[in-house]
Amino acid sequence: MNEYDSYHDRPVRPYVVTGGRARPSRNTIRPETLLVVADAERPLPVSASSEERALLRMCHRLLSLVEAAVHLGLPVSVVSVVASDLIDSGFLAARRMNVEGSQFGAGQEETPGRARPDRKFLQEVLDGLRKLR
């Protein structure tokens, strides 16, 4: 077995290693990003970190990243990194509206940058707020 084979055989997959990184792998993850388990039947590898396990367990139903962080007692910045990795590896999905109603998961990316809500969405929020009065 050469060193490359041994590398590929390592049980610890790259996405498990979050140590040292201050920023998530995707720049569209925000405190209000809605998270939910992508495939409840698919178990995490044995090498997954305790934070990954805890976050995935927390997100067995739909919850925002910031709420998950508070309930787990972890800083939002840490949960952003962990969530990002879990999305990249297909365990977690970040739900966000698109026209077809599908959610963003691994391999998909919403438009990054200084996104502002579009007019249609603003109108929907406004209508919702007016109903609360």
Added chain:
Amino acid sequence: MVSASSGDRYLAGTVRRSAKILVVGPFGVGKTTLIGSVSEISPLQTEETMTVASMGIDDLAGLEEKSTTTVAMDFGRITLNQQVVLYLFGTPGQRRFWDLWEGLADGAIGALVIVDTRRLEGSFEVLDQLELRKDGLPFAVAVNVFPQERSYSTAELREALDLLPETPIVHCDARDPKSSVDALIALTSYALATEKGFA
């Protein structure tokens, strides 16, 4: 307002998108009160560690030092309909916390600036920051009406705060859900009116 039991931690499975409004202003101005009056969950608090420029005499000496501080951020949640949830984030408005905004302002509908007429000067920094932002984050001013307080007209306050003519300013009782919702409506209407180009 909707008062959810502690068991309602999770969002309805039908929710497909989240919106966000920042609630900003100096400490003690009523940010947490406003968030609490409209939130369907008990307001939660997250603590973030951030690096800040130290203030005070070091600055005068030209020896700016950085240190880390913990910033508490309150937030609440309103499910607006089966598909949309709105998060409210309360953040301090002082200059040394502006870095924190960079991540928070992204994707936000806008900022609601809470003002206390007894301490108007406490709001100058945050208004400066919002007016100078390159990305043009929409903002509206909500004057939190405290009991036994002399009331000022919005025209007087607009002048005292040196607001642009188009910036919305409303009176608001942060303890009252309807009044707080009205302030959020004022901001969202303004954000909608300023959002051009996207149909």
